[in-house]
Amino acid sequence: xxxxALSAQNISSVRSLTSTEDVVALLKTTAPFxxxxxxxxxxxxxxxxxxxxxxGDVLYRLGDAADDLYIMxxxxxxxxxxxxxxxxxxxxxxxxxxxxxxxxxxxxxxRRLAQATCTERAELLRIDGHALVGLLEADPATxxxxxxxxxxxxxxxxxxxxxLVHVLSVAKRVEQVPLTRASMDDLVLLLKKTMPFQxxxxxxxxxxxxxxxxxxxxxxxxxxxxxxxxxxxxxxxxGKVEHALGLxxxxxxxxxxxxxxxxxxxAALxxxxxARLASTTCLEKAEVIRMxxxxxxRLFESDPATGDVVxxxxxxxxTRxxxxxxxLAQVLKIPKRGEEAPPTxxxxxxxxxxxxxxxxxxxxxxAGFGLFLAFxxxxxxxxxxxxxxxxxxxxxxxxxxxxxxxxxxxxxxxSEYYQHIWVSxxxxxxxxxxxxxxxxxxxxxxxxxxxxxxxxxxxxxxxRPIPILAWVPLAIIMFTGSETPVIYLTFLASFFATALNTMxxxxxIDESYTRAAYCLGANKWQVFGHVIVPGAMPFIFTxxxxxxxxxxxxxxxxxMVSGQYGLGYVINSSYMxxxxxxxxxxxxxxxxxxxxTSALVRIVGDYMMQxxxxxxxxGAR
Amino acid sequence: MASTFAVETRTRPPAxxxxxxxxxxxxxxxxxxxxxxxxVDHCSLEIPAGEICMIVxxxxxxxTTLLNAIAGFHTITSGSIHLDGEMLCGPGxxxxxxxxxxIVVFQNGALFxxxxxxxxxxxxxVVQGKMSKKEAHxxxxxxxxxxxxxxxxxxxxxxxxxGVRRRVEIVRALMNDPSVLLFDEPYRALDSLTKSVMHxxxxxxxxxxxxxxxxxxxxxxxxxxxxxxxxxxxxxxxxPKKILEVDIPHxxxxxxxxxxxxxxxxxxxxxxxxxxxxxxFELGEKEG
Numbered sequence: 001x002x003x004x005a006l007s008a009q010n011i012s013s014v015r016s017l018t019s020t021e022d023v024v025a026l027l028k029t030t031a032p033f034x035x036x037x038x039x040x041x042x043x044x045x046x047x048x049x050x051x052x053x054x055x056g057d058v059l060y061r062l063g064d065a066a067d068d069l070y071i072m073x074x075x076x077x078x079x080x081x082x083x084x085x086x087x088x089x090x091x092x093x094x095x096x097x098x099x100x101x102x103x104x105x106x107x108x109x110x111r112r113l114a115q116a117t118c119t120e121r122a123e124l125l126r127i128d129g130h131a132l133v134g135l136l137e138a139d140p141a142t143x144x145x146x147x148x149x150x151x152x153x154x155x156x157x158x159x160x161x162x163x164l165v166h167v168l169s170v171a172k173r174v175e176q177v178p179l180t181r182a183s184m185d186d187l188v189l190l191l192k193k194t195m196p197f198q199x200x201x202x203x204x205x206x207x208x209x210x211x212x213x214x215x216x217x218x219x220x221x222x223x224x225x226x227x228x229x230x231x232x233x234x235x236x237x238x239g240k241v242e243h244a245l246g247l248x249x250x251x252x253x254x255x256x257x258x259x260x261x262x263x264x265x266x267a268a269l270x271x272x273x274x275a276r277l278a279s280t281t282c283l284e285k286a287e288v289i290r291m292x293x294x295x296x297x298r299l300f301e302s303d304p305a306t307g308d309v310v311x312x313x314x315x316x317x318x319t320r321x322x323x324x325x326x327x328l329a330q331v332l333k334i335p336k337r338g339e340e341a342p343p344t345x346x347x348x349x350x351x352x353x354x355x356x357x358x359x360x361x362x363x364x365x366x367a368g369f370g371l372f373l374a375f376x377x378x379x380x381x382x383x384x385x386x387x388x389x390x391x392x393x394x395x396x397x398x399x400x401x402x403x404x405x406x407x408x409x410x411x412x413x414x415s416e417y418y419q420h421i422w423v424s425x426x427x428x429x430x431x432x433x434x435x436x437x438x439x440x441x442x443x444x445x446x447x448x449x450x451x452x453x454x455x456x457x458x459x460x461x462x463x464r465p466i467p468i469l470a471w472v473p474l475a476i477i478m479f480t481g482s483e484t485p486v487i488y489l490t491f492l493a494s495f496f497a498t499a500l501n502t503m504x505x506x507x508x509i510d511e512s513y514t515r516a517a518y519c520l521g522a523n524k525w526q527v528f529g530h531v532i533v534p535g536a537m538p539f540i541f542t543x544x545x546x547x548x549x550x551x552x553x554x555x556x557x558x559x560m561v562s563g564q565y566g567l568g569y570v571i572n573s574s575y576m577x578x579x580x581x582x583x584x585x586x587x588x589x590x591x592x593x594x595x596x597t598s599a600l601v602r603i604v605g606d607y608m609m610q611x612x613x614x615x616x617x618x619g620a621r
Numbered sequence: 622m623a624s625t626f627a628v629e630t631r632t633r634p635p636a637x638x639x640x641x642x643x644x645x646x647x648x649x650x651x652x653x654x655x656x657x658x659x660x661v662d663h664c665s666l667e668i669p670a671g672e673i674c675m676i677v678x679x680x681x682x683x684x685t686t687l688l689n690a691i692a693g694f695h696t697i698t699s700g701s702i703h704l705d706g707e708m709l710c711g712p713g714x715x716x717x718x719x720x721x722x723x724i725v726v727f728q729n730g731a732l733f734x735x736x737x738x739x740x741x742x743x744x745x746x747v748v749q750g751k752m753s754k755k756e757a758h759x760x761x762x763x764x765x766x767x768x769x770x771x772x773x774x775x776x777x778x779x780x781x782x783x784g785v786r787r788r789v790e791i792v793r794a795l796m797n798d799p800s801v802l803l804f805d806e807p808y809r810a811l812d813s814l815t816k817s818v819m820h821x822x823x824x825x826x827x828x829x830x831x832x833x834x835x836x837x838x839x840x841x842x843x844x845x846x847x848x849x850x851x852x853x854x855x856x857x858x859x860x861p862k863k864i865l866e867v868d869i870p871h872x873x874x875x876x877x878x879x880x881x882x883x884x885x886x887x888x889x890x891x892x893x894x895x896x897x898x899x900x901x902f903e904l905g906e907k908e909g
Contacts, residue, residue: 512731515694518719520797521749530748534735611735615779 020045023125029097030071032149040142043135048125053077053118059101064112066103068126072096075122081114093119102150104129141218148220148281184209187289193261194235196313204306207299211291217241217282223265225279230267232290236260239286245278257283266314268293392580397588400581408579410570410586420586421593423565427483428551428597431490435547439498440540446499447506448532464496468554472561482563489558494547501543505536538612541605548601552594567593639705640670640800640833642691647700649686660686662858663700670705670800673827673834675848677841677894679901683859684837688803691835692725693717704800721745723801724794728809730786732778738789739765739774745797761796768792768826784815788822795830804836808843817875820846828872841894845869845886846877853893856901863893 023045027033033041050073053059059070059077070077077094094100094116103112136143187209191197197205214237217223223234223241241258258264258280267277300307356362373394379385380393400406404413411417446453446460468489475485513535517527559568567590574582606613649661660683668674676684689695691702691709693716701711709717725731732741742765743757752760765774768788778786787807794802808816820843827834838844844851851865867886869877877883 510729510731512727512729513733515692515719515725516727516731516733517744517748518694519692519721519724520745520793521721522744523748526748530736530744531733534733537735609735611737611777611779614777615734 023048026071026073026097026125030099031153032099032146034149036142036146040135040139044127044132047127047131047135049127051124051126053122053124055118055120057118059116059118059124060112061115062112066101066106066112067129068101069099069104069129069132070094070101070116071125071127072098072100073123073125075118075124076120077122077124078117078119079114080117099153101129102154105133105147105150144218144222145220148222151222187212187214190235190237190261190289194263195317196263196310198313199309200306204303208291208296211295211299212289213291215288215290217286217288219282219284221282223280223282223288224276226276228276230265230270230276230293232265232292233263233268233296234265234280235289236262236264237287237289240283241286241288242281242283243278244280263314263317266317269297269311269314392584397581397584401585401588408574408577408582410574410579410582417585417589420565420567420570421589424555424559424567424590425593425597427487427490427559427566428548428555431487431555432494432548432551432597434487434491435494435498435551436544439495439543439547440502443499443502443540443543444506444528444532444536446503447536448528453503460496460499464500468493468557469561472558475558476562486555486558486563486566490551490555493550493554497547497550498540498543501546502536502540505539505543506532508539509535537605537609541601541609544601544605545598548597549594552590552597556590638670641705642666642668642801642833642835643703644668644687644691645701645703645711647687647690647702648698649683649690649695650698659858661690661697662860664860665700666852666861668833668835670833671831672849673836673847675844675851676835676837676854677839677844677851677890678854678859679856679894679898680839682854682856682897682901684854685805687859688725688805688835688837691717691801692723692803693719721749721797722799723803724797724799725803725805726787726790726794726807728806730778730783730790730807732786732790732793734778737775737777738770738781741778741789742793742796744793749797757796761792764792764796765789768822782815783811784819787811787819791823791826795826795832799832801833801835804834804838806837806839809839816840816843821874823847824871824873841887841890842878845883845890846873846875851890853890853897856897856904862897865890865893 020042024038024041027036027041027044033044036044048071053075060066072094074096077100079092079094079100081091100114100116101112136146184206188202188205191200191205191208197208200208212235217239224230236258238260241264243256243258243264245255264278264280265276267275297307300310377394379388380391381395400408401411402413403411406414409416410420442456446457471489471492472485475488479485479488509532513531514527517531522530555566556568556571559566560572563569567586570586571583571590574580574586644664644666647661647664648659651658651660664687666674676687678684686695690697691704693709696715697710698715699712702709702717703711704722708714709723732738733744736744739758739761742761743752743754746752746757746760747754751757762774765771768791770785770788770792773781773785773789778789781789790807791802808819811819824847834847836844836847845867848867849871851867852861853863853865854860855862865886869880869882869886
């Protein structure tokens with residue numbers, strides 16, 4: 001508003017405005033209209049009325065309807081902004097050539113923000129704001145330039161520019177460049193140069209390119225303003241665009257210049273961020289690629305793997321610019337796993353399986369097995385190393401194992417083989433379930449109740465180190481038949497491992513959790529159910545994994561001593577009867593079945609502790 | 622914030638209906654290794670309802686002991702603590718009953734990691750039997766939305782940033798309509814930028830729910846920025862050494878940090894705290 005003083009010559013020429021020419025000359029000296037064409041100015045001049053005011057006259061008051069724009073011709077007008085207006089200086093004196101009353105040009109601002117009082121006899125040009133905006137809209141080239149100069153002017157005076165500026169109404173006409181086949185390839189190339197899309201496959205980029213439009217902007221044109229709806233994201237093709245972030249945005253640097261390959265307008269990808277955080281103004285004739293944020297997100301949803309990568313690159317980009325990264329970055333509209341229906345046990349397992357198959361790990365596993373089997377083969381059958389010579393070789397074992405008519409009576413074709421497996425699995429299952437059913441509650445109470453622990457723990461700790469084999473005689477005396485002693489022995493080892501780990505799990509719970517629960521009004525049993533049990537869960541499942549391992553371990557020991565079936569029995573009896581390949585078949589089967597049961601326990605654990613799975617997954621990222 | 626709450630400005634806390642704490646002559650003696658250690662020594666402190674009282678003192682000075690006594694986690698040896706005229710603990714009742722009228726926000730955060738944020742927030746009314754699970758979830762959702770936490774309801778605490786976690790924890794406390802919030806250095810582990818956001822958020826919550834706040838901290842900026850009063854505690858045994866009125870009017874925002882008055886208060890507080898810190902340091906050396 002405070003314009004550089006007019007030259008004396010200009011003032012004299014406008015002091016007595018008589019014709020349109022004079023008005024045009026005056027307009028030419030004002031900041032906003034300086035560069036408008038003669039033609040346009042003539043049309044604007046036609047809207048102007050001339051008025052004189054005496055000292056003490058009030059042109060408008062705070063809160064009056066904001067209809068007209070004023071341009072000073074002569075005299076002095078005192079302009080006092082209201083305190084709530086966010087202005088830098090509240091009082092200003094308007095001199096010839098100054099423009100004020102620009103509330104009339106603002107969208108959504110129907111009221112005056114200031115009071116204007118004449119202090120020296122003044123002559124003014126008065127232009128109807130509505131008519132002026134209409135005129136400027138009809139001629140976007142001039143209109144854009146004039147209004148953007150207005151906004152600069154307003155920004156100079158106000159500490160909160162974006163609040164005001166964004167409501168200026170500018171008609172924006174944009175040249176759209178039609179997409180041709182050739183430019184499609186260009187687009188892909190260009191996308192490849194940008195940080196977020198660098199690593200995306202050509203196929204995907206082509207699909208991204210299909211969502212894009214190309215647009216040209218002229219210097220001074222505004223692409224968007226703070227507070228505008230944030231629909232599209234932009235990628236610079238050529239030219240320069242100034243990107244000015246709003247003060248409240250928490251940005252590190254408020255102003256940046258965007259060059260070729262830069263991406264801006266990513267507010268379109270933020271959730272709960274419907275409005276622009278920045279204003280962008282074209283500095284040099286610029287060409288941009290523009291695409292709708294929602295289209296892009298939809299596309300990524302169809303290919304979450306790529307989507308995740310691109311979105312996380314966007315997040316990095318945003319984080320670089322902002323001092324408050326987490327506030328913003330976490331609201332990225334990434335189809336977050338947590339927000340949709342959380343994957344259930346099976347879904348999650350499938351998802352992890354799929355990830356695993358895509359990763360290099362399965363091949364490492366295969367290589368590991370390969371090396372091991374190769375060593376077995378070479379050591380026993382090729383090199384015939386001293387200690388290995390007597391061992392059953394891999395070819396002998398595999399041949400026997402897959403033989404429909406096995407030499408020693410046990411192969412995948414014989415029903416006994418499955419019977420042995422079944423008997424062992426059943427024993428382990430019963431023992432394991434018993435151990436879990438008794439061991440977990442025992443462990444929970446041991447950890448929870450000091451008194452209970454004082455009673456029980458010393459006895460528990462005395463019994464725990466006794467090896468399973470030492471229990472065999474007592475077990476046989478205690479239980480009749482061959483089945484129960486075996487189950488009992490298997491159970492014992494499992495039980496100790498489970499109870500001990502559960503107890504440690506309870507002890508591991510941070511006291512804050514129990515205290516918080518009491519604070520929130522939980523009673524003792526609610527604390528037990530809501531804090532102790534879930535809090536100990538990670539340790540419980542570690543315990544169960546160990547427990548299922550030791551169950552197999554003690555099962556074989558027990559089966560070697562008594563029983564007529566089971567894999568332990570197979571191994572032991574084959575040794576007695578010198579059926580060496582059968583020993584190895586029993587061992588390998590034991591390994592495979594043991595591995596499977598342990599994996600099952602892990603899966604159940606993951607299912608019951610979604611929170612932990614998700615936490616760990618985040619940690620690994 | 623300033624514009625939202627610029628209804629009236631004041632230096633004294635608003636008169637809240639409840640939440641007045643009276644700590645009278647409280648003594649706490651620990652005796653961990655046979656040798657009695659006096660953690661709190663005849664400490665008296667009165668906190669009017671609706672005040673933000675900041676407790677500042679060297680580490681290990683016994684501030685947390687005091688907080689634990691109010692919350693009902695620990696016994697006291699003698700003296701008494703009253704909340705709104707009702708005795709929490711005192712002669713004949715060494716330990717207060719923990720309850721939802723005084724909720725602690727813990728140093729390292731105590732959202733249950735195995736419950737989603739929504740379940741965490743709804744926990745209080747559900748276990749107290751005040752609401753059905755559905756009612757509690759509805760209210761929790763609304764309160765989270767008010768606090769700008771929409772969208773994190775179905776995340777587990779482990780999946781959100783520590784700053785957001787603290788906010789969820791405060792909302793969880795407010796669900797129970799407490800008279801007193803007890804903060805045990807809740808922002809200690811946060812970086813200073815997140816901290817500043819948390820402070821303004823806390824004040825915003827405070828302006829909406831006038832609760833009494835008993836807030837332990839080491840951070841003098843935090844103490845002056847948030848508090849109506851600052852109680853500087855002596856090093857072990859703990860007793861108020863000096864009580865400073867922070868006469869900067871509420872509502873406050875971060876511009877307060879650069880004001881002249883803030884600097885003056887800082888000098889004053891620092892003087893009192895520094896002396897104690899040196900004492901604590903020397904004591905620690907002797908013990909070590």
